[in-house]
Amino acid sequence: MAPFIAPELVLCILQHFPSYPFHDLNNCALVCRSWTPHARSIIFRDIRLLSAERTIKLIDLLTSPHETIAAAIERINIEEGWFGDSVFSSLGGSRAINPGAGKILEAFTTASERSLSFPHVRQLNLEKIEWGSVSPSVRMTFMDPNLFQSLVWLRLSSCSFETYAQYWELIHSFPLLETFYHGGCLDIPFESVDRVTSLRPLRLRTLHWHATDIPSKGTWQNAALAFNALLLESGESLEELAFVVTEERRARYLDNLDATQTLKDLFSMFDLTHNTRLRKLHIWVVSSIKAESCIFLPAFLKNMTRTQSNTLRDLSLSGFIPPNYHYPRSESDTDNCYTFLVDLAAMDTILRHPFFSSLQRITFGDFRYIFSNSDVTNQRLAGKTTFERPDDDSIPGKQLSLAIERLKASFVGSGKAGIVVPVVNAHYIPPLVYDSDRYEGIYDDSD
Numbered sequence: 001m002a003p004f005i006a007p008e009l010v011l012c013i014l015q016h017f018p019s020y021p022f023h024d025l026n027n028c029a030l031v032c033r034s035w036t037p038h039a040r041s042i043i044f045r046d047i048r049l050l051s052a053e054r055t056i057k058l059i060d061l062l063t064s065p066h067e068t069i070a071a072a073i074e075r076i077n078i079e080e081g082w083f084g085d086s087v088f089s090s091l092g093g094s095r096a097i098n099p100g101a102g103k104i105l106e107a108f109t110t111a112s113e114r115s116l117s118f119p120h121v122r123q124l125n126l127e128k129i130e131w132g133s134v135s136p137s138v139r140m141t142f143m144d145p146n147l148f149q150s151l152v153w154l155r156l157s158s159c160s161f162e163t164y165a166q167y168w169e170l171i172h173s174f175p176l177l178e179t180f181y182h183g184g185c186l187d188i189p190f191e192s193v194d195r196v197t198s199l200r201p202l203r204l205r206t207l208h209w210h211a212t213d214i215p216s217k218g219t220w221q222n223a224a225l226a227f228n229a230l231l232l233e234s235g236e237s238l239e240e241l242a243f244v245v246t247e248e249r250r251a252r253y254l255d256n257l258d259a260t261q262t263l264k265d266l267f268s269m270f271d272l273t274h275n276t277r278l279r280k281l282h283i284w285v286v287s288s289i290k291a292e293s294c295i296f297l298p299a300f301l302k303n304m305t306r307t308q309s310n311t312l313r314d315l316s317l318s319g320f321i322p323p324n325y326h327y328p329r330s331e332s333d334t335d336n337c338y339t340f341l342v343d344l345a346a347m348d349t350i351l352r353h354p355f356f357s358s359l360q361r362i363t364f365g366d367f368r369y370i371f372s373n374s375d376v377t378n379q380r381l382a383g384k385t386t387f388e389r390p391d392d393d394s395i396p397g398k399q400l401s402l403a404i405e406r407l408k409a410s411f412v413g414s415g416k417a418g419i420v421v422p423v424v425n426a427h428y429i430p431p432l433v434y435d436s437d438r439y440e441g442i443y444d445d446s447d
Contacts, residue, residue, distance in 0.1 A: 045074045048077040049104050050104075055104050056110065074121060078124075080104055105129070105138050106138050108147070118148055124151055126154075128158045128159070130160045131160060152176050153177075155183055156170075156171075162189070164188060164190060172198045180206070180208070181208040184244065190226050193225040204233070207238060209242070211245050211267070212245075212246045213247055213262060213266065224266055234274075234275065238275045241282070242282040245286070245289065267299060267303065268296075275307065276309040285318070289341070294320065294342045297342050298342070298350055316362075317365070318366060322341070349414070352415075356414075359416060362416060366423045367423065371389075372428070379391060389426055400424065
């Protein structure tokens with residue numbers, strides 16, 4: 001019997017192998033063959049499948065009479081061969097396809113024939129899959145409740161569906177689902193939303209939604225209806241809601257497109273009146289969004305006050321401060337160094353509503369900036385060698401302090417200034433060290 005090796009030691013050894021292909025099933029199988037089952041199973045907790053060949057090898061390992069890794073697999077990532085975000089645009093674009101695209105899901109049909117299941121898998125991540133091109137038999141096999149019996153976490157990104165019913169059927173094939181990530185670049189025809197039904201409504205506890213002003217297909221009104229359908233099904237089970245907000249008109253250089261739909265219109269349609277136990281709300285906007293488009297936030301917060309509850313504890317807002325990477329060195333720039341994309345006065349007025357009386361924390365960010373060696377003089381004199389923030393009396397330090405004071409002062413009227421938590425993301429630039437030995441002989445001043 002092989003001596004016991006602690007799983008933590010096994011993982012440490014593998015992480016320090018030079019250029020070790022961590023997800024290579026061949027190498028994992030050969031290297032782990034002599035270790036105890038518990039020690040080698042730790043390597044297979046997170047499986048990433050990029051090809052049909054790799055999937056078949058995994059199935060061969062799992063159907064071996066001596067297999068000991070099935071119980072350890074907790075996360076599976078499947079990435080098929082359809083590439084390119086421009087694929088998922090109703091406005092055109094070419095598609096680059098891997099010759100092996102679609103073969104990974106077909107391999108799961110083989111797994112079903114061999115009575116294979118993943119009883120302990122809790123997380124499933126699906127990327128770059130054209131669901132409409134997958135045969136109905138393969139789709140049914142993949143959505144068999146016996147395949148992923150314990151799945152509670154699902155993420156879809158860069159996936160395409162022929163019909164909204166296909167999308168709805170897929171996410172409802174996991175009856176224990178608690179967390180759903182509706183990621184970016186999802187090509188879904190948001191039509192016939194009101195005509196789909198499910199025998200087992202989802203009871204999501206966490207919902208992440210990628211919100212955009214231009215849906216892939218259909219209208220933004222139907223996209224809002226699709227989101228509301230998930231909110232309605234989840235009802236009182238929903239405790240955490242997160243949005244990633246993008247402006248596709250800007251991202252695709254379509255500013256000249258007729259602005260018949262806006263983010264404010266989209267968020268105004270969201271109906272949270274059934275989610276009376278919501279505790280956490282996170283909204284993250286990408287850097288390409290325009291300041292005038294951020295008016296959706298106060299409108300959405302006002303829309304939330306229609307919910308007859310006051311359970312919201314945590315409000316997190318990210319991306320509402322443009323990064324300060326121009327690094328001004330003038331004291332006169334201190335007051336106006338940071339700008340806020342959202343109307344803080346309007347937010348303060350809305351937060352006075354009884355719905356927000358339960359708030360315990362407002363996270364606001366990010367204050368992103370750079371600082372250098374001259375900004376940490378006091379810390380260096382104190383003997384520090386690593387720096388996370390500049391000195392308080394440095395120009396970047398003063399800029400940051402004044403901006404945080406302005407932020408908190410904006411919420412005095414609602415009484416929320418004391419629970420505002422600024423998020424700071426600072427980057428230290430160390431001094432450039434000149435190595436004279438390295439460049440010796442390159443510059444010859446002897447003449």
